[in-house]
Amino acid sequence: MSETRTRRHRRGRDRTAAHRTGAAAKFQVLSAEKRAALETRLAEANPVTALWLRTLLSRDDNHRRNRERATALLGDGSSSSVYDNVDGRGFKGPGGGRMATVLPPVEYRGSTRQVAGLYPWIFGASAPMIGPILGPHLKTGAPVGFSPLAAKERGAITAPSCTIIALNGFGKSTLLRRMALGDIASGIRVIWPGDVKPDGRKLTEAVCESGVNEVGYGTGSLNPIDPGPIGVALARYGAAMDDDVRRRYEFALHFRQVNLMTALCEIVRRSPLRDFEEAVVDSGIRQLYTPVAAGGRGHDVDHPARISDLLHLVEAGSEELLADVVADNEDEYRAQVKPLLRTLRALTKGRFGETFDGATTVRIDVDNPSTCLDMSAVPEGDALMRASVLIAGWSESFAAVDAAHLRAITGNGPHLAFSIVMDELWQVLSCGPTMVDRLDSTERLQRTKGVGIVKVTHSIVELDKAGAIGSFERSRARIIGPVPRSEIARLSQVMQFTEQEKTMLTNWSDSADLGTAATSLTATRVRCAHCNRSLYFLAGGDNEVWVHQDSDAAACEALSPFDEVPAGGAVALPAKAHTQRPSGMGHFLLKLGEGGRPGVPFRVWVTPAEKASGIHNTDEKLDAAADEQRRAAATR
Structure with a gap:
C-alpha cells in the first residue's frame, strides 16, 4: 500500500511539472528553419495536408504575438515566464494578491470638458443625467442629475412636474436649493412663490440684489384683484397683439382675479362660497374695471381696485348684481348677500386687511435669475393667514410667468423657462376640500410650455385628507426621502417600490446611534x-x-x-461640541414615470462654495444660542 501511495505521489509531481512546462511553452515559437520547412511543405502539399500545415503556422503566429505582447508588458526585456502564473484575477500563489471575485469598476460620467483627460475611454452609468447634478449615486458613486424641465425636454417624463415627500430635518430644503442653483446656472428662472421658512431667501440674495419680496402683516401686501403682471403686460404690448390672443389674455387675467378672490373668501369663511356668491364676485370685479363711460367704476392698471372697493360695490348693488342673486328687490338682495358682505369685510380688517386690502408691494421681475416671496413674517400658528398668503403668492407667480410669455410673443423679450417651487403644500390643503380645486386652478391657469413645478410636502396623508391624491399621481417624477414604514405602505398604493427600496427608505429615517451622540456630547473639551x-x-x-x-x-x-x-x-474652550447627524440625512430616492422601474438612490452633495456662502444653513438661531452658552461658560 505504501508503494501505491508513493507511485501516486510521483504521478502528481509529474503532472504538476508537466503543467508548468506546458504553461511556459505556450510562448515558444518555431525556429526560422522549421517555419521555412513548413512553408515549403505547404506549397507542395495536397489540400488535406495543406489545411493542417496552415493550422500549425497560424498557431505559431499566435505564439509570436503573445510573446511580443508579454515582452512589451514587462518593459525591460526580461523573461516573460512570470506570465505563466497570472490571469485576469491576478497572480497565483501566496502573496500574489489574487482576487476570488473581480468587482466592477466604479463608473463615472461627465462632459468632455470635465473629463477631457479620460475621453473617450469613459463609459456611462445607470444613473440619470437629466438636469443639474444633485449628488452621487449611493451604489455606484456616479453623478445623478435631475430637474423637471430637463427631464421633460429629454423625454424622461411626460410633464415637468415633481413631488418631494420626506420627514422634517432630512434635507428637503437643501435638495430644493441644489436643484434651484442648477436651474439658475442653465438659464432657467426660479421662483419661490411662498417661502414661509424661508428656504430660498439666502439663495436669491446671493444671485441677485432685487429678487426678494416680503409679504405678510407688518412687511408687504398683495392685492388679489390688482391686474398685476398680466395687466401691465397687456397695457404695454396689447396694441401689437392679435385680437384673439389679447382677448384670451384678458380672460386669463379676469379668471385669475376671480379665482384668487373666491379662494381667499373660502379660507376666511372656512367653507365654500355658494354659486350666486361666486357670480356676484365675478360681476363685481368686472364692473370695477369697466370704464365709467360704460357704467363701471373706471379702475385700471394705474389705479387698481381693492377689496374694500369690491365690498362697497356689492353693498351698493346694481341691476346686474341683483340679477346674479335673482332677487326681486333690494331688500331681498341684501338679505342674500349679507354673508358675502361679512366675508369681504373680514378681508379688509385686521391682519387680512393689512396684507390684502392695500397697494401691492410685490413686483416680480422675470429677468432676475431667482425671485423669492418671503412670507416668514406670518406666524406658524396662524394657519389661515399662511394659507392665504401662500395661495396669493402662487397666483401672482403664475401671473408673472404668463406675462413673460406675453412679452415674448410680441417680440419685446426672450422666451424664458421657469421653475416654480411650491413648498409647504399641506398648509393650503388643510384649509378645506375646496382648496384642492383652487390649487389645481392656480396650477392649470398658467401651465404653458416652459414651466416646471416642484411641490413639497411631508406625507401623502396630507394629500389624502384633502382629496389631492390626483395631484400626486399627475407628478411624473417623485422624490422620496426618509419616511416611516407606515408612509411606505400608503405610498405603495399609488406607486411601486421594490422590497429593497422599502427597506432602504425606512432605514434612512432611523435616528443616529444615541450612544455615540451621547458620548460626543460628554466629550466637552x-x-x-x-x-x-x-x-x-x-x-x-x-x-x-x-x-x-x-x-x-x-x-x-x-x-x-x-x-x-x-x-x-x-x-x-469656546468651540462647538460634536453632534451626530441622522443616518439618512440628504438621502433620497428618485422615481420616474409609472410601472416597476427601479428608483435611483442618491445623496445630496453640497459644494464647499455653497457651504461657505451659508445658503444651506437653516439652524442659525440654534447655533447663535449655542455660541452664547459657550461664551458664558468660558467667562465663569
Missing part, C-alpha cells in the same frame, strides 16, 4: 489655566474631575502627572 493645554474628563458627579494627559502633565509646571486640576484651573 476644556483647557488648563496654567499651561493652556487640553484637559480630559475623568469622572462625573457632584464634582467634575479633569486631568492632564500624561505627556501634557509632565510639561505643566504647576501639576504632576495625573494630578487633578484644582478648582478654577479648568476653562471651557
Whole structure:
C-alpha cells in the first residue's frame, strides 16, 4: 500500500511539472528553419495536408504575438515566464494578491470638458443625467442629475412636474436649493412663490440684489384683484397683439382675479362660497374695471381696485348684481348677500386687511435669475393667514410667468423657462376640500410650455385628507426621502417600490446611534489655566474631575502627572461640541414615470462654495444660542 501511495505521489509531481512546462511553452515559437520547412511543405502539399500545415503556422503566429505582447508588458526585456502564473484575477500563489471575485469598476460620467483627460475611454452609468447634478449615486458613486424641465425636454417624463415627500430635518430644503442653483446656472428662472421658512431667501440674495419680496402683516401686501403682471403686460404690448390672443389674455387675467378672490373668501369663511356668491364676485370685479363711460367704476392698471372697493360695490348693488342673486328687490338682495358682505369685510380688517386690502408691494421681475416671496413674517400658528398668503403668492407667480410669455410673443423679450417651487403644500390643503380645486386652478391657469413645478410636502396623508391624491399621481417624477414604514405602505398604493427600496427608505429615517451622540456630547473639551493645554474628563458627579494627559502633565509646571486640576484651573474652550447627524440625512430616492422601474438612490452633495456662502444653513438661531452658552461658560 505504501508503494501505491508513493507511485501516486510521483504521478502528481509529474503532472504538476508537466503543467508548468506546458504553461511556459505556450510562448515558444518555431525556429526560422522549421517555419521555412513548413512553408515549403505547404506549397507542395495536397489540400488535406495543406489545411493542417496552415493550422500549425497560424498557431505559431499566435505564439509570436503573445510573446511580443508579454515582452512589451514587462518593459525591460526580461523573461516573460512570470506570465505563466497570472490571469485576469491576478497572480497565483501566496502573496500574489489574487482576487476570488473581480468587482466592477466604479463608473463615472461627465462632459468632455470635465473629463477631457479620460475621453473617450469613459463609459456611462445607470444613473440619470437629466438636469443639474444633485449628488452621487449611493451604489455606484456616479453623478445623478435631475430637474423637471430637463427631464421633460429629454423625454424622461411626460410633464415637468415633481413631488418631494420626506420627514422634517432630512434635507428637503437643501435638495430644493441644489436643484434651484442648477436651474439658475442653465438659464432657467426660479421662483419661490411662498417661502414661509424661508428656504430660498439666502439663495436669491446671493444671485441677485432685487429678487426678494416680503409679504405678510407688518412687511408687504398683495392685492388679489390688482391686474398685476398680466395687466401691465397687456397695457404695454396689447396694441401689437392679435385680437384673439389679447382677448384670451384678458380672460386669463379676469379668471385669475376671480379665482384668487373666491379662494381667499373660502379660507376666511372656512367653507365654500355658494354659486350666486361666486357670480356676484365675478360681476363685481368686472364692473370695477369697466370704464365709467360704460357704467363701471373706471379702475385700471394705474389705479387698481381693492377689496374694500369690491365690498362697497356689492353693498351698493346694481341691476346686474341683483340679477346674479335673482332677487326681486333690494331688500331681498341684501338679505342674500349679507354673508358675502361679512366675508369681504373680514378681508379688509385686521391682519387680512393689512396684507390684502392695500397697494401691492410685490413686483416680480422675470429677468432676475431667482425671485423669492418671503412670507416668514406670518406666524406658524396662524394657519389661515399662511394659507392665504401662500395661495396669493402662487397666483401672482403664475401671473408673472404668463406675462413673460406675453412679452415674448410680441417680440419685446426672450422666451424664458421657469421653475416654480411650491413648498409647504399641506398648509393650503388643510384649509378645506375646496382648496384642492383652487390649487389645481392656480396650477392649470398658467401651465404653458416652459414651466416646471416642484411641490413639497411631508406625507401623502396630507394629500389624502384633502382629496389631492390626483395631484400626486399627475407628478411624473417623485422624490422620496426618509419616511416611516407606515408612509411606505400608503405610498405603495399609488406607486411601486421594490422590497429593497422599502427597506432602504425606512432605514434612512432611523435616528443616529444615541450612544455615540451621547458620548460626543460628554466629550466637552476644556483647557488648563496654567499651561493652556487640553484637559480630559475623568469622572462625573457632584464634582467634575479633569486631568492632564500624561505627556501634557509632565510639561505643566504647576501639576504632576495625573494630578487633578484644582478648582478654577479648568476653562471651557469656546468651540462647538460634536453632534451626530441622522443616518439618512440628504438621502433620497428618485422615481420616474409609472410601472416597476427601479428608483435611483442618491445623496445630496453640497459644494464647499455653497457651504461657505451659508445658503444651506437653516439652524442659525440654534447655533447663535449655542455660541452664547459657550461664551458664558468660558467667562465663569
